Amino acid sequence: xxxxxxxxxxxxxxxxxxxxxxxxxxxxxxxxxxxxxxxxxxxxxxxxxxxxxxxxxxxxxxxxxxxxxxxxxx
Numbered sequence: 853x854x855x856x857x858x859x860x861x862x863x864x865x866x867x868x869x870x871x872x873x874x875x876x877x878x879x880x881x882x883x884x885x886x887x888x889x890x891x892x893x894x895x896x897x898x899x900x901x902x903x904x905x906x907x908x909x910x911x912x913x914x915x916x917x918x919x920x921x922x923x924x925x926x
Contacts, residue, residue, distance in 0.1 A: 871909040874902055879916040891917065 876898035880887040895913055902910045 871907055873909050873911040874905075875911045876902065876913045877916070878913060891915070 876895075878891055878894035878898065880891045895915070898913060899910065902908050
C-alpha cells in the first residue's frame with residue numbers, strides 16, 4: 853500500500869492545524885541595565901517555554917520598552 857503525495861500533505865497540514873498559536877508580551881519601563889537584562893530574559897524565557905510545549909507554536913513575541921523617564925530635547 854502506497855501513500856500518495858496528497859495524503860502526505862494532508863497529514864502534514866493536519867499536524868500544523870492541531871498546534872495552538874501563542875504569543876508573548878514582554879515589557880520594561882526604564883532604561884536601567886537591570887531592566888534591559890530583564891527584557892532579554894523575559895523574551896528568552898517565553899521563547900523557551902513555548903518551544904517546550906509540543907502542541908504550541910510561537911506566533912510572535914510582542915515587546916514594549918516603555919521608557920517614560922526620557923525627555924527628548926530639540
